[in-house]
Amino acid sequence: MKISVTVNGTVHESDVEPRTLLVHYVRETLGLTGTNVGCDTSSCGACSLHLDGEAVKSCTVLAVQADGAQVTTIEGMATDGEMHPMQKAFMENHGLQCGYCTPGMVMAATSLLKENPNPTEAEVRLGLEGNLCRCTGYHNIVKSVLACAAGE
C-alpha cells in the first residue's frame, strides 16, 4: 500500500506491506536506526517516537496507520546541529548508561513536558512508566527531565 509520511520534516512516499510496523518502517525502510526495538510487546518504550506530536510505541503502530502523519524520531530532535534541550539535559545529568532506552526516554520525556511543562518528580516518574531502563538508571533520567523542565 502506498503511504506518505513526513518524518523529521521530510516527506517520504513509500509502498509498504500493510503488516509493516512503524518501527520497522523508520529503521529499515528509512534507515533511521536511532529508534530501538526492545521488548517488541509495547512494554519497554525503547521504540517510542512522536506521531503527530505525541509519544507512541512504534512497535504497536502499523506504518499504514501513520499515512499522512507527522513522525519525529530521535534523529529529528536536534536543530541545526544543536541538541534538543532534553538531549542536553540527559548528557549533563548522566541520564544514560548503556544508552539503549535513551532515544525512547527522550521522546517520552519531551511528550510528557508538552502535556505537563512543570511536573513534580512523582509526575515525571509516573509519566515515564511506559519506559524501562534495564541499567535501572531511573534516578538520573528523572533528574534530567526535571532539569530540562526547569530550563537548566
Added chain:
Amino acid sequence: MIPAAFEYVRAGSAAEAISLIGEHGEEAKFLAGGHSLLPLMKLRLASPSVLVDIGRVGDLSYIRDAGDHIAIGALTRHMDVETSALLQEHVPLLAHAAGHVGDPQVRHRGTMGGTIAHADPASDLPATTLALGATYVATGPNGSREIAAADFYQGFLESALEPDEMLTEIRVPKMNGAGWSFQKFNRRAQDWAIVGVAAWRGAAGSGVALVNMGSTPVLATSVSAALAGGASVSDAAQLAASEAEPQSDLNASTEYRTHLAKVLVRRALEQASA
C-alpha cells in the same frame, strides 16, 4: 514479531466501516488504536484476514453532556477521557481509571470503544463502566441498539456485539457527587491489574465491579445488596468475590485473587464512603 499478512482497508465513516465489515465477513476485524489487537496479531494469537481501519472516523471521537449521562464516542482515546473536564466533573471515577490504562504512550493511541469491544476482563475500563451502569451503543447495517454493560460481557474476549456491528458510543450516567474509588493492584506501574476494583457509593446506591477476577469483568452485586441492606463496609467487602470465578495464573492463585478482591473492595468502599 510481525503479524500474519492481512488485507488493509480504511473506512472514512461509521457507515462505511459497517458496510466494509459486512462485506468481508467474520474474518475481518476493526482496527481502532490497535493497542489490544496488534499485540495479539504479533503473537499470532489473532490473524484476521482483513483489517478495517476505523482510526480516522473523526465523528466518533467526542465527549458530550447528554443530560443525565455523558456520551463518549467509541474512538475517543484514553488520554482524552483522562483529561476531559466534563468527565472529571461528572464521572470522575472514569476519568481517573482511564489514567491508569497502560502508560501515556498507550493512552495516546488506545480508544474507549476499542477496550470495551475487546472485552478483556483484565482491562480497567470494561469493569469501570460496568460499575457505573453504563450503556453501550452498537451500530449495525439495520441501525443502532443499546446494550447494558451488565449484558455485554459474555465470555473471555467475547461480547454481545454481532460480527457486523460496531460499538459506536458509550453512555455513562453522571455520578451526581457520589463517592468513588479505583483500586489497581499490580507489581509494576504499567502492568495489568492482578485484581482491580472500581466502586462508587452515593444517594442512588452503590456499584462495585472487579477487574481480572474471571473470564469477564464482574459486577459485585452481593456487595451492593449488602450495603443497601445496612451492612458495614467491612462486612459487605467479605462478599466481594461472590459473583466471581477467579482464575489461577502465574501472577496469582484463585485463593490469592479472592483475598485481594475482599481487601481491595473494602479499601475502595472506605474511600468511596469517606
